[in-house]
Structure formats: structure tokens, C-alpha cells
Amino acid sequence: MNRVLVSERLVPNVYRLVLEAPEVAVSARAGQFLMVIPDSRGERIPLNVADWDRERGTVEVVFLNLGASTRKLASLREGDLVEGVAGPLGRSPDLPVSGTVLLVGGCYGIGGLYPLARELKERGNRVIFLAEARSPAFLYWVERIKRYSDGFVEFFRQDCLEAGEELGGLMARIKREQAEISAILVIGCSYLLFRISEAGARLGLKTMVNLNPIMVDGTGMCGACRVSVGGRTFFACVDGPWFDGRELDWVEYFDRRKAFLREEEKALARVESEFWIKRGERR
Amino acid sequence: MKKGEKIEPGLAARWQAEREKEWRKALRRQLSVQKRLTIERQPMPEQPPEERIKNFREVNLGYSFELAMAEARRCLDCGNPGCVSGCPVAIDIPTFIKYIEVGELEKALEKIRETNSLPAICGRVCPQEVQCEKNCNLGRAGKPPVAIGNLERFVADYLCLREDRNFQERQVNEVCAGGEKIAVIGSGPAGLTAASDLARLGYRVTIFEALHLPGGVLAYGIPEFRLPREILQAEINYVRSLGVEIRANFIVGKTASLDDLREAGYRSFFLGTGAGLPSFMNVPGENLTGVYSANEYLTRVNLMKGYAFPDYDTPVPRGRRVAVIGGGNVAMDAVRTAVRLGAQIAGIFYRRTRAEMPARAEEIKHAEEEGVKFNFLVVPVRFIDDGRGRLAGMVLQRLALGEPDSSGRPRPVPIPGSEFEVEVDLAVVAIGQSPNPLLIKQLSGLKLGRWGNVEVDYRTMATSLDGVYAGGDAVRGGATVILAMGDGRRAALAIDNYLKNLQC
Numbered sequence: 001m002n003r004v005l006v007s008e009r010l011v012p013n014v015y016r017l018v019l020e021a022p023e024v025a026v027s028a029r030a031g032q033f034l035m036v037i038p039d040s041r042g043e044r045i046p047l048n049v050a051d052w053d054r055e056r057g058t059v060e061v062v063f064l065n066l067g068a069s070t071r072k073l074a075s076l077r078e079g080d081l082v083e084g085v086a087g088p089l090g091r092s093p094d095l096p097v098s099g100t101v102l103l104v105g106g107c108y109g110i111g112g113l114y115p116l117a118r119e120l121k122e123r124g125n126r127v128i129f130l131a132e133a134r135s136p137a138f139l140y141w142v143e144r145i146k147r148y149s150d151g152f153v154e155f156f157r158q159d160c161l162e163a164g165e166e167l168g169g170l171m172a173r174i175k176r177e178q179a180e181i182s183a184i185l186v187i188g189c190s191y192l193l194f195r196i197s198e199a200g201a202r203l204g205l206k207t208m209v210n211l212n213p214i215m216v217d218g219t220g221m222c223g224a225c226r227v228s229v230g231g232r233t234f235f236a237c238v239d240g241p242w243f244d245g246r247e248l249d250w251v252e253y254f255d256r257r258k259a260f261l262r263e264e265e266k267a268l269a270r271v272e273s274e275f276w277i278k279r280g281e282r283r
Numbered sequence: 284m285k286k287g288e289k290i291e292p293g294l295a296a297r298w299q300a301e302r303e304k305e306w307r308k309a310l311r312r313q314l315s316v317q318k319r320l321t322i323e324r325q326p327m328p329e330q331p332p333e334e335r336i337k338n339f340r341e342v343n344l345g346y347s348f349e350l351a352m353a354e355a356r357r358c359l360d361c362g363n364p365g366c367v368s369g370c371p372v373a374i375d376i377p378t379f380i381k382y383i384e385v386g387e388l389e390k391a392l393e394k395i396r397e398t399n400s401l402p403a404i405c406g407r408v409c410p411q412e413v414q415c416e417k418n419c420n421l422g423r424a425g426k427p428p429v430a431i432g433n434l435e436r437f438v439a440d441y442l443c444l445r446e447d448r449n450f451q452e453r454q455v456n457e458v459c460a461g462g463e464k465i466a467v468i469g470s471g472p473a474g475l476t477a478a479s480d481l482a483r484l485g486y487r488v489t490i491f492e493a494l495h496l497p498g499g500v501l502a503y504g505i506p507e508f509r510l511p512r513e514i515l516q517a518e519i520n521y522v523r524s525l526g527v528e529i530r531a532n533f534i535v536g537k538t539a540s541l542d543d544l545r546e547a548g549y550r551s552f553f554l555g556t557g558a559g560l561p562s563f564m565n566v567p568g569e570n571l572t573g574v575y576s577a578n579e580y581l582t583r584v585n586l587m588k589g590y591a592f593p594d595y596d597t598p599v600p601r602g603r604r605v606a607v608i609g610g611g612n613v614a615m616d617a618v619r620t621a622v623r624l625g626a627q628i629a630g631i632f633y634r635r636t637r638a639e640m641p642a643r644a645e646e647i648k649h650a651e652e653e654g655v656k657f658n659f660l661v662v663p664v665r666f667i668d669d670g671r672g673r674l675a676g677m678v679l680q681r682l683a684l685g686e687p688d689s690s691g692r693p694r695p696v697p698i699p700g701s702e703f704e705v706e707v708d709l710a711v712v713a714i715g716q717s718p719n720p721l722l723i724k725q726l727s728g729l730k731l732g733r734w735g736n737v738e739v740d741y742r743t744m745a746t747s748l749d750g751v752y753a754g755g756d757a758v759r760g761g762a763t764v765i766l767a768m769g770d771g772r773r774a775a776l777a778i779d780n781y782l783k784n785l786q787c
Contacts, residue, residue, distance in 0.1 A: 255672025
């Protein structure tokens with residue numbers, strides 16, 4: 001059991017939890033993830049590490065409130081307990097020794113990318129951060145991230161829907177202005193990862209995407225998270241979660257993510273009907 | 284010395300001394316060999332197949348007191364018992380059975396626990412037919428062997444569960460407060476055994492478990508209808524009551540390295556990290572949704588309680604036409620699970636024939652009773668896409684048995700042009716697993732075998748690293764619970780010797 005020290009709604013659908021997990025905090029590195037189990041009936045779900053404090057023995061996660069498990073996590077208050085936190089899991093990405101790195105964070109991925117921006121900056125890289133969100137109201141941690149970036153670009157859905165720039169065009173412009181870009185790192189929804197990988201392929205840039213397939217144990221034991229990269233099968237939990245998005249079989253990836261769509265709806269319906277009532281009673 | 288051979292010198296003499304005790308002599312006189320030979324082997328009461336396929340409750344219901352007494356009387360208490368040499372943890376089998384015969388169940392349990400901390404588990408999942416019961420001398424008289432496994436289970440169930448109800452109040456053993464610290468990595472059968480033996484020797488033992496619940500393969504792999512969770516919990520609580528600390532959600536190799544643990548004061552290590560890496564066939568279509576590793580399928584059901592979805596959050600795929608590929612115990616567990624989850628047709632697809640199936644006879648029998656269809660001499664060569672990334676069927680190829688391969692079993696040879704299609708909407712790949720590489724691959728200097736298994740000296744289970752021991756599936760690939768326990772036991776003794784020699 002791990003105690004919740006801070007529970008915060010960052011923007012309308014993105015939440016932040018600070019959890020007590022001293023050993024995990026000591027070992028956590030940028031780009032890794034944790035398995036979090038909300039309660040004794042809960043799933044094990046992978047969440048990006050968004051920060052840690054080794055002295056206080058805490059780790060932070062930032063997540064999108066989307067399904068049954070994240071609903072449960074989002075409703076936690078300071079002092080509550082989660083069933084378990086395990087990690088840190090996965091490998092941190094190979095970072096270029098020098099040059100400019102373009103970080104693309106969408107939605108909950110802005111949180112997960114923050115430690116990478118910090119690490120890159122501290123290593124002496126130039127960091128350009130592209131933050132993608134539905135609208136300015138969905139953007140968070142801007143000041144924190146700007147501290148570790150040499151350029152900060154915002155991209156909103158309305159830019160896409162209206163006459164504004166498209167993501168591909170924006171990427172090309174960034175590439176033109178930042179001639180030194182040696183790699184792109186992306187965390188966010190699958191569609192963003194896919195789009196940026198397309199753009200990366202067109203621009204000839206190494207595009208490392210943080211995959212978020214369905215996982216069960218997260219330690220390489222079950223193979224639920226298998227992905228095809230360059231024609232070979234990998235387990236995203238132990239071989240990844242970072243892969244070159246230009247080589248991923250995206251059709252398979254999208255299909256496998258949808259494997260339990262109906263069950264996910266059902267679980268969410270149950271949580272919303274029972275869990276929130278219980279919460280309401282307690283207050 | 285071969286795998287799974289005897290552990291301690293002087294055991295045979297101790298067994299003999301037990302047998303010469305007055306009460307044993309009197310008991311032998313009480314009922315003649317002739318009379319004992321007339322008692323039939325007592326059948327294990329079972330849930331009827333048509334009922335049990337609708338639930339996840341245990342299939343075998345266990346002996347009643349009367350059945351157990353009758354079965355215990357069948358044991359001749361022979362002068363040269365064959366059973367004991369077949370037991371990888373060297374239980375003094377005749378003594379515990381005779382304690383049952385005289386109704387001293389506490390003493391029977393104590394006797395078993397001298398060498399085996401997990402009797403309720405072993406009584407259920409051990410392949411007794413190829414171990415203790417194989418060499419029972421009743422066989423020479425043309426009789427079926429004494430049901431040693433059923434008796435072991437009876438004793439354990441009769442007392443462990445009762446004991447467990449008082450577990451909360453029991454004080455954790457304090458004898459080990461001053462001992463050296465030992466880290467056991469993995470809480471499966473090998474780790475639990477090593478830990479309890481070491482705790483009994485006075486060491487301070489911590490088990491580090493990567494998952495959120497202890498038990499390893501006993502928790503994620505073996506279904507509840509073979510091993511109920513309250514039994515597993517009771518056995519684990521017993522290990523805790525010996526003073527063993529269990530840290531869940533602690534992934535050695537990720538949360539902390541082995542060196543970190545060394546710095547934290549742990550003096551010796553036992554790697555019981557299991558065979559957690561599932562093998563796939565590497566055929567086209569294997570990544571379609573609907574194709575699962577047995578590990579994933581069983582973990583969803585057993586560890587995460589997916590069968591109770593949506594009361595539990597982890598879903599499990601429910602197929603109408605389910606194919607399980609493989610012929611071992613894991614395949615049997617998977618296919619019987621599919622039956623319970625409502626499959627209309629659940630079939631085993633195995634590349635050899637019934638005679639070569641590695642699964643236990645009892646599991647095969649139970650599966651057949653539950654309506655599982657067996658398909659032999661076939662292998663999938665391709666999985667078929669329904670056009671939307673989901674599994675719609677598989678292309679099978681027929682095989683014929685050829686010359687024996689390195690395992691001594693006939694090699695299956697493909698018959699060209701024999702391909703045919705079957706419609707399936709869920710396929711479970713249960714063709715084996717190899718040692719979990721997460722920790723062992725990052726220990727520099729640790730010698731590994733060709734399957735990625737940890738190489739050890741089987742007498743001591745010592746690895747190529749000083750003070751680091753290993754056992755169970757991490758060493759053997761995919762073996763049995765009891766062999767893993769034998770490894771844990773030998774390693775515990777060796778670790779004790781190692782630490783004593785360090786002090787000298």
C-alpha cells in the first residue's frame with residue numbers, strides 16, 4: 001500500500017498524484033513508467049513517471065482520466081492509499097550526446113516528458129518542447145518546462161480544425177528553424193505518436209515514441225504488450241516503451257490497443273455507478 | 284549427482300530409527316500385511332464435471348477423516364520403502380502416514396513440515412505418480428500405490444486452515460532477530476522453501492516479490508480449481524510465521540539492484556525468479572488480437588481474478604471456439620479455464636500424440652471429463668485475420684512422428700500439403716516458457732546456459748557468483764513445484780554452510 005501525498009486536477013481531464021514509494025523514487029529515471037494498482041480489485045496500469053523526490057521518497061504520475069482505473073485514481077484524496085506501486089519499469093530512452101532534441105508532449109505526456117527535458121538540459125542538450133493540448137485551458141506545467149527548454153511551442157486542436165497549421169507543417173517549420181535537431185521524443189496519445197512518426201519519417205529524423213499498449217504485469221512475463229518494430233516482435237514493457245515510431249506496425253498497434261474496448265466501457269460503467277456513489281456518501 | 288536427488292546424509296538412518304520405534308512395531312502387528320493388501324485405494328471425491336465447468340471452485344474435494352484412515356492403513360510400512368527415494372524434498376513418508384493411521388494428525392503435519400513447508404500445495408500439484416507413488420511397494424503386489432499425495436493434502440488441509448485462522452494472533456518468530464540478512468528473490472515455490480528453511484536456521488530472510496501478491500507461479504499460473512487461494516494464503520502465512528518478511532511490488536533489478544541489496548546488508552542471495560518469459564511460435568498472425576500467451580491468459584484469470592470481471596477490473600477474453608496450443612500442464616490449465624469461462628468448444632492442439640503429452644495424467648483425465656477436445660499431430664502455421672485485426676481462425680499442418688530428438692521423444696515431422704483451416708476466436712499459446720531475464724541478464728559474471736537458464740552446481744545450487752544461489756524454473760526452465768522446492772531446500776543448506784565458513 002502506498003500513501004497519496006498530493007492529489008491534484010491539473011486541467012479538466014488530467015490529474016497528478018504524488019505517491020509515497022521511497023525505493024522507487026531512488027531508482028526512477030526519466031522516461032520510465034510505474035505499474036499502479038488503484039485498489040484491491042484494481043488492474044495494474046502503466047503510468048509515466050512525471051517526477052520524483054529522492055529525499056522525501058515520493059514519485060509523481062500525471063494521467064488522463066479516461067477509464068475505470070484512472071477514474072479511481074483521479075478520485076483519490078490526500079492521505080488515501082493505493083493498493084500498490086511497482087517500478088520503475090521499462091528502459092529510459094537513449095539520449096543523443098549533444099545537439100538539439102525536440103520533445104513532443106500531448107495531453108498527459110507533457111507530464112511524462114518533463115523529467116526528460118530536465119535531464120537533457122542538464123546534460124547540455126538544446127531542448128525544444130512542443131506541447132499539444134485541446135486548447136490553452138488544457139495546458140499545464142508551462143513555466144516548469146520552459147525552465148528546461150530553449151524553445152517552447154504550443155499546438156492546439158483548434159489550429160488543426162481551423163485554418164491554422166497542421167502538425168506536419170509545424171514540424172517542418174521547426175526543423176527548418178532548428179537545423180541541429182538530432183532526435184524527436186514523443187509521449188502522448190497514440191494518434192499523436194503516429195502523426196509525429198509520419199512527420200519524423202518525412203523529415204528523416206529519428207522519432208522515439210513512448211508506446212502505451214495494454215499491459216498486465218509490466219515485467220516481461222505475459223506478452224500482452226507485444227509490438228512489431230522493423231518486422232520483429234518486442235515486449236514494450238521490458239524492451240521499450242521507447243521505439244522508433246518510423247518502424248512500428250501502427251495498424252497492429254492500434255488494433256491491439258482496442259482489444260478490450262467493450263470491456264473497458266463496461267468496467268467504467270460499473271465504477272461510475274458504484275464507486276462515485278460510495279465517494280459521495282463519504283463526504 | 285542428478286537433479287532432484289537426496290539432500291542430506293544420514294537421512295536413511297533417521298528414517299530407519301523412526302521405523303523401529305515401539306508404536307510403529309505395534310501398529311505393524313495390529314493389522315497383517317494380508318489384510319492391508321485387501322483394502323482398495325480410496326478414490327478422491329470430486330466435483331462432478333457438469334457442475335464444476337460452471338465454477339472456479341476446486342475439482343478435488345479432499346479425503347474425509349474416514350477415507351484418510353482407510354488409505355493410511357493400506358501402507359505396509361515396509362522395511363525398504365520405495366516412496367521416500369522418489370520425493371525431491373525427502374519427506375519421511377511412512378512415518379507421517381502411520382501418524383495418520385493412529386490419528387495423530389498434528390504429529391503427521393510436523394513430520395511433513397520438517398522437510399516441506401508447503402504440504403497443502405504439494406499434496407495438490409505434485410506429480411506423485413512419477414515420484415513417491417511410482418516406487419510404492421504395493422505395486423509389486425499388483426496393487427495401486429498408496430495415495431500419498433491425497434494423504435499429504437488431507438493432513439495439511441485438516442490443520443493448516445485451522446492454524447491460519449489464528450495467524451493474526453501468532454507472534455512472528457523472534458529467534459531470527461540476530462541472524463544474518465538473506466535476500467530471496469521471487470516468492471514462488473523455490474523461494475518460499477529456501478526462505479522458510481533459512482528462517483528455521485535462524486537467519487533474517489526477506490523475500491522480494493515483483494508482483495503485488497506473493498506465490499509466484501502458484502498465484503499467477505495455477506488456477507483456483509486446482510489450488511484454492513485460501514490454501515495458498517494459509518501456506519504463505521505459515522512461512523511468514525517462521526519470521527520471513529515478504530516485500531511485494533519490489534522488482535529486484537529495477538526497484539533496486541542486487542548490489543543495492545548487498546549494500547543494505549544482505550549477505551547471501553537466492554534467485555528464485557522463475558520461468559516468466561513466454562515462448563511464442565513466431566508464425567504469421569501471432570500478434571492478432573485474440574492470440575494470447577498462456578501466461579497472460581492465466582495471469583488475467585488467476586492473479587487478477589478476471590473471471591470475476593467486472594467486479595474485478597481486469598478483463599479476460601472469453602472465446603466461443605478456443606484453441607490451446609501445447610500439451611503440458613499449463614495447456615491443461617488454460618483449456619480448462621476456457622471451459623469455465625463459457626467456451627462452446629475448447630480444444631488442445633498438440634504436435635505429438637497422447638503418449639508424449641507432458642501433462643499429468645490426472646489433468647488430462649479431468650480435461651476430458653470436462654469436454655475438452657484433443658487434436659494430436661497438428662501445429663498452427665498461420666493465424667487468420669478477420670479483416671479487422673482480430674483472430675478468425677488458424678491454418679494447421681498435420682505432422683507424423685519421426686526419429687527421437689534430443690529430448691528422447693519422437694520428433695514431429697510436417698506432412699507437406701496437409702494444411703487445413705479451423706475457425707477459432709481465441710487462441711492460447713502454451714508451448715513453454717524460459718527463465719525470466721529481467722534480473723539474471725543484468726548480473727555480470729552470472730553464468731547462463733543455452734536457454735538463458737542460470738547454471739548451478741546441482742548439489743548446492745551455487746551459481747558462478749559468490750554467495751548467490753538459484754533454483755526452480757530460473758534454473759530448470761519449466762519444471763515442477765516440488766523440484767523447485769527441492770532446489771530451495773538444498774540452497775538453504777548450502778547458504779548456511781557458506782555463511783558459517785565466511786565467519787571462520
